[in-house]
Structures are given as C-alpha cells and as structure tokens.
Amino acid sequence: MSLGIAIISLLLLAGKQIEEKFTRNVAGIDMVIGAKGSPLQLILSSIYQIDAPTGNISLAEANRLTRSPLVKSVIPLSMGDSYQGYRIVGTNQQYLDHFQAEFSEGKTFEKVMEIVLGAKVAQNLGLKIGDTFASQHGFDGEGHAHDEVKFKVVGILKNTNSVLDQIMTTPLESVWAVHEAGHHEEEEGKGANALKLLEEDDHHHDEAEHHEEEQEITSMLIKFRNPAMGMMMARSINQNSTLQTATPAIEINRLFALMGFGIDALKLIALVIIIVSGLSVFVSLYNSLKERKYEMALMLSMGASRTKLFILLLLEGLIISVIGFVIGIFLSRLGLWLMSENIEQNFHYDFNVLSLLIEEIWLFCGALLIGLLAAAIPSLGIYNINISKTLADE
Amino acid sequence: MIATQNLTFAYSPSKQFTFPDFDCADRETMLILGKSGKGKTTFLHLMALLLKPTGGNIQINHQEISQLSVAQAADFRAKNVGIVYQKPHFVHALSVMDNLLLANYLGGKNQAKDKAQSLAESLGFAEHLSKKTTQLSQGEQQRVSIARALMNNPSVILADEPTSSLDDDNCLKVIDLLTKQTQEIGASLVVVTHDQRLKEVFEKQVLL
Structure with a gap:
C-alpha cells in the first residue's frame, strides 16, 4: 500500500515540479536563435543550461537578423566554460533583469572579467566577493584550464528559484577575453595547425574588425512585441540564414510528450x-x-x-x-x-x-x-x- | 435463580436432545454431569440463550426467556448471565484489565475499574492486570475468565467444563473461588462437566 502511494505521489510531485521549473525558466522568452542543430538541444542549453550548446554563431549576424521592429529585446548568451561544474555564461545586464535578480551581496558586473554568482553556486563553492578563479573549458570540470586570465567575483545574487541560481554570469567580453588569451598562447607556444594560423592571421590583420564582426556568441534569447508576428520572422531566419530558431513552448511540449x-x-x-x-x-x-x-x-x-x-x-x-x-x-x-x-x-x-x-x-x-x-x-x-x-x- | 422445564433441542431430526428439569435458587450451586455427546454444552448454551430451544421453558430471575428475540436475548445475557468457558478465551489485543472492562462495555454498563481491581485481588491475579492475557498461565487465565463472568453482577453464572484442563490442586481452587464469588454476589451457579472430581464437591446434581 505505502509503496504504491509513494510511487504515485513521487511521480506527481516530480512531474509537477519539473514542469514548474521548466515553465518558470521559460517565461517571457519567445524564441531562441542559435547554430543549426537540434532545436531541443538549443532550448535545453540556452534556457535551462542543462545540455551542451549547439555551436557558435556570429554576433553580428544575429544582431542583423534581429534588427526588426517586432523584437522587443534580445539577450545574447555565450557559453562554453565552467568552474567546478558550474557554468559561466557570458551575457549582459538584461539577462539578470529578465529573472528580476536581486543582489544579496556586491554589485552587478560592469567590466571584463567581473563575475556574478548565482545563490546556489556561491553557497556550494563557498566563494566570496573579491575571490578570483580561472575557468575551465567545457562543462565537465576536466577541460583545459584558462589560467591566463582570472575571474573576479563582484556580486552574489539572491535566490531566484530559477536557472540563474545555478550559474555564474559575466559580460560577453569576458568569455572572448578568456578564449583570445588562450588562442594567443597556443599560437606562441606549440604552434597551431595551418587553418588556425590563418584564422589568427586574420585576427591580427583586422583587430578592429575582429571585435566588430567576428565576435561569436552561443545563442540569443528573444522577446517579441507580438509573438504571432514573431513566428513569421522565425520561419524566415530558418530558411534564409545559417542560423536556426527554436520556440521554447513547442520544444518543451515535445519533451513532455516524450x-x-x-x-x-x-x-x-x-x-x-x-x-x-x-x-x-x-x-x-x-x-x-x-x-x-x-x-x-x-x-x-x-x-x-x-x-x-x-x-x-x-x-x-x-x-x-x-x-x-x-x-x-x-x-x-x-x-x-x-x-x-x-x-x-x-x-x-x-x-x-x-x-x-x-x-x-x-x-x-x-x-x-x-x-x-x-x-x-x-x-x-x-x-x-x-x-x-x-x-x-x- | 434459574429453572428449566421440558427443555428440548434438535440440531437435526436425527439428533434430538431432551433435558431434565432442574431449578437452582440464588446462592445455590447445581452440578450437571454427563459424558461427551450427551449435550452438556448444548444445555448450557440453551440456558445462556446462545441457542433457541425447540420446546420447553427457561426462567432466569422469574422471567421467561425462552421466547426472547435474538437482540433481546443478547441484551439479557449481557446483563444477567456470566459465562465461564471450557478454555479461557480473551480478546488478545487487550490487557487483562481491558478484557474485564470489556464485559461492562459490551453489557452497556459503566466501566467499573474498582470492581475489576477487587476481583483481581480476591482471585489472586492483581499483579497481572496490565499484562496481555497470553502472558498468563492456564490457571491464571481461568481465574481471569471467572472474574470477567462476575463483572456485571449477573444473577446466573454458567460454567462449561471450568476444570477440565486443570490439575487437581487448581481444580479445587477454581471451584472454591467460583462458589465463593457467586455466593458473594448472590447468584446461582450452574457447572456443566464430565469431571468426576467435582462429584463429591457439590450437593445438587443432575445426570444427563
């Protein structure tokens, strides 16, 4: 008797809470733009921070595509690094505002390499304001460490009961800075393959252009003024560019159905x-x-x-x-x-x-x-x- | 008092019993002796209103009871008849004390803890009142069931082979207690048995 009731009640509870979590995190986001691949993966990685990201896209292209009166706001996200298993997400202030985040300590990030911790991250890692650390490549904590540049903790958020509790946020530029430093070192040290060298040459040639056009992000969260009209824009992006769009509501329904x-x-x-x-x-x-x-x-x-x-x-x-x-x-x-x-x-x-x-x-x-x-x-x-x-x- | 006249009972047309008449006044003791299969227990159950006779009359306290309905009989039995069974049986989940009080509760009377206590003392199991009935010895259990029969101050005590599972010592003790206690509350005692040891103890006897 107890066993049966325990199982049913557990299922009800877990189902309900997963659904709640999923819908809370998705609220307000109408569309996600990212590299081509599985739309579900794009949603899981960009909104829930649980799957691997799909790949990088050019910030310039994403900006160009979303320059439209239909779009109310865009939030760029850049992922790929972590610290002790917690993801570091490059973004801007809008991302924090989206979750109505409040600070329990410190302030928001303003400069490159400043980082803001989610409530659970700070609690579990025991980091304080002013601490510094180097991130690792990848999410498993075993990736190559970016020792050259260190993050500095400037703020700790209050519990928001959302995905924000479990990640660290930093300006987009920090993520670029970390990887640029890595590239330079690779080039100078071991010497990279021909393709890389070419790329790096490009970097050196048009330093200015590089910052403007070759900056990459992982995905972009988009809010529309009118979601119905947004659907049309989504279709046009899917057909006419190298990017793909995914609608959280649709993908999550698909996941729940499975x-x-x-x-x-x-x-x-x-x-x-x-x-x-x-x-x-x-x-x-x-x-x-x-x-x-x-x-x-x-x-x-x-x-x-x-x-x-x-x-x-x-x-x-x-x-x-x-x-x-x-x-x-x-x-x-x-x-x-x-x-x-x-x-x-x-x-x-x-x-x-x-x-x-x-x-x-x-x-x-x-x-x-x-x-x-x-x-x-x-x-x-x-x-x-x-x-x-x-x-x-x- | 209790008396019967021309009492008959039939389980089936081929298995019929006719019982001898007897009467037993208050404070008197009646021994009903008989071999197995002579209908001793049937006779007792008729007197206890657990069975309805096919003919004849029974009076308890000068009230004719052979024609009472099932519900009336249950109520009458609970208030006026105390039964001591061959083997002591109890509600196992309850303590000795609660088993005694159960008689009050089911008989619709106030639960007399004092009476249970004094009965336990005079029957010699006062120190076991809070134990479970299964923790008591056979003799102790038999004494508890006597106390239970006395709880409602009945006018008749019916005892079905109260001594058959006891040794000589305990046998005499139990009979002594039974007669003393029934006389104390002014009830009639009817003992149904095949136990020949009791032949010498009782004056009034009926042979089946």
Whole structure:
C-alpha cells in the first residue's frame, strides 16, 4: 500500500515540479536563435543550461537578423566554460533583469572579467566577493584550464528559484577575453595547425574588425512585441540564414510528450501495486477474521451487536489505509529529497520537497476507498458467525 | 435463580436432545454431569440463550426467556448471565484489565475499574492486570475468565467444563473461588462437566 502511494505521489510531485521549473525558466522568452542543430538541444542549453550548446554563431549576424521592429529585446548568451561544474555564461545586464535578480551581496558586473554568482553556486563553492578563479573549458570540470586570465567575483545574487541560481554570469567580453588569451598562447607556444594560423592571421590583420564582426556568441534569447508576428520572422531566419530558431513552448511540449510515456507507465505500475496491496489487506483481514472468529463470538456472547463488530473491523481496515498513506507520502518525500540531492549535484537543479498536492488528496480518498472495500468484504462474515457453534468448537 | 422445564433441542431430526428439569435458587450451586455427546454444552448454551430451544421453558430471575428475540436475548445475557468457558478465551489485543472492562462495555454498563481491581485481588491475579492475557498461565487465565463472568453482577453464572484442563490442586481452587464469588454476589451457579472430581464437591446434581 505505502509503496504504491509513494510511487504515485513521487511521480506527481516530480512531474509537477519539473514542469514548474521548466515553465518558470521559460517565461517571457519567445524564441531562441542559435547554430543549426537540434532545436531541443538549443532550448535545453540556452534556457535551462542543462545540455551542451549547439555551436557558435556570429554576433553580428544575429544582431542583423534581429534588427526588426517586432523584437522587443534580445539577450545574447555565450557559453562554453565552467568552474567546478558550474557554468559561466557570458551575457549582459538584461539577462539578470529578465529573472528580476536581486543582489544579496556586491554589485552587478560592469567590466571584463567581473563575475556574478548565482545563490546556489556561491553557497556550494563557498566563494566570496573579491575571490578570483580561472575557468575551465567545457562543462565537465576536466577541460583545459584558462589560467591566463582570472575571474573576479563582484556580486552574489539572491535566490531566484530559477536557472540563474545555478550559474555564474559575466559580460560577453569576458568569455572572448578568456578564449583570445588562450588562442594567443597556443599560437606562441606549440604552434597551431595551418587553418588556425590563418584564422589568427586574420585576427591580427583586422583587430578592429575582429571585435566588430567576428565576435561569436552561443545563442540569443528573444522577446517579441507580438509573438504571432514573431513566428513569421522565425520561419524566415530558418530558411534564409545559417542560423536556426527554436520556440521554447513547442520544444518543451515535445519533451513532455516524450517523458509522458514513461510517467504514464510508472503510474500504471503504481496503480497495480495499490490494487495488489488492497488485495493483500483483504486477504490478511480475511485470515485474521478467521483466526479471531472465537474472539468475535465471545464478544457477541458478551452482548456486542454484530453491527458494532462490523464497524470495528471496518475501522481497522481504514486505519491500515491511513497509516499506509502517511508512510507512502513520507517515503515519496524522502525519495524526492534524495533525488533532488542527486539531481542538484549532477544537473544543478533542485526541487522543493515539502508541498502537498491536490492530486494527493484524491490519492488519499482512493486509498481510503480501497482500504474500506478490502475491509468491508471479509468483515461481512461477522454476520454469519454461529456463536454457539464457534464457542463449542474450541 | 434459574429453572428449566421440558427443555428440548434438535440440531437435526436425527439428533434430538431432551433435558431434565432442574431449578437452582440464588446462592445455590447445581452440578450437571454427563459424558461427551450427551449435550452438556448444548444445555448450557440453551440456558445462556446462545441457542433457541425447540420446546420447553427457561426462567432466569422469574422471567421467561425462552421466547426472547435474538437482540433481546443478547441484551439479557449481557446483563444477567456470566459465562465461564471450557478454555479461557480473551480478546488478545487487550490487557487483562481491558478484557474485564470489556464485559461492562459490551453489557452497556459503566466501566467499573474498582470492581475489576477487587476481583483481581480476591482471585489472586492483581499483579497481572496490565499484562496481555497470553502472558498468563492456564490457571491464571481461568481465574481471569471467572472474574470477567462476575463483572456485571449477573444473577446466573454458567460454567462449561471450568476444570477440565486443570490439575487437581487448581481444580479445587477454581471451584472454591467460583462458589465463593457467586455466593458473594448472590447468584446461582450452574457447572456443566464430565469431571468426576467435582462429584463429591457439590450437593445438587443432575445426570444427563
């Protein structure tokens, strides 16, 4: 009983909270522009910071495409580095404003290599204002370290309950600076391949142009004045440029539809477990009634009415169901908490563990009903006890 | 007091019983002796209203009870008849004390803790009141079931083979306690048994 309830409640909770997280983070973003590839990947990496980015795009091109009266605002994002597993995202002040971020300490980034930490990042890494560190390439913490330039912590955000808690933000220029420094060193030190050399030559030739045109970002978050009109713009970008657009709402629905199969299957299994446990309550009550037939006959001979004993047995079934439900809810919370610890470590996502859902009240009613039925059927046997025979038999 | 006249009962047309008449006044003791299969327990269950006789009359406290309905019989039994069964049976989930109070509760009377306490003292199991019934020895359990039969101050105590599972010592002790306690509350005591050891103890006897 408890097990089935625990599984169903866990599924409800996890599903609900994932959906909440996903929708909270997506709010207000109508479209994402990035390199060609999987649109789902683009959404996951740019909005939720959980998948690998699709590749780089030219800032200039993205700017050109989004220079339109339909666009309300754009937020550039540049990813690729991390520090101890937490992502460093190059962006601008608008990104922080988008989440209505507030500072618990310090101030926002203003200069290159200044960095602002999300609440969870600061808490878990134990970094303070004024600390410096070097980022690593990639997200797994094992990439090549960019030792040449160090980030300086200038601000720590309050908890926003969004993806912002789990990342560090810095001006776009910092990300470029880190990688430029890397390029130069490579060139001077080991010597790069011909293509790289050519590229680097370009850099040197048009230093000014480089900063204007070759600056790369990973993706761009876009808010439209009118989302319906935006769809048309999205289509034109997809057809006429090397970039792709993705609409968060559509991609997330697709993701949920895929996950939905798994969740439905688990729900079915949990339901079967509840029914089986209902049967086992039935069997055990039936057996215990047989064992206690003498007790029942005794109480009947002492003046108890059959209805009274019937209610007594019914209550027993009900109490078992209620205890089963309480243990089940407790188990599901425990499971969610463990899951949340695990997920937070691996994906920097966390769950709120303690809320009780409306669905769980229905679950409670269902559990009571099953317990009641399972108790009522064997308890009806109380009306068939032959007192004299039962008492005489033993 | 309790009395029966021309009592008959049939489980089936081929299995019929006719029981001898007897009457037993308050504070008197009646022994009903009989071998197995003679209908001893049936006789007791008839007197206890657990079975409805096919013919004849029973009076308890000068009230005719053979024609009471099932519900009336249950109520009458709870208030006026105390039964001591062959083997002591209890509600296992409850303590000794609660098993005693259960008789009050099911009989619709106030739960008399003092009475349970004093009965336990005079029957010698006062120190076991908070234990579970299964933790008691056979003899102790039999004494608890006597106390339970006395809890509602019934006018008749019916005892079904109260001594068959006890050794000689305990047998006499239990009978002694039974007679003393019933006389104290002014009830009639009817003992149904095949136990020949009791033959010498009781004056009034009926043979089935």
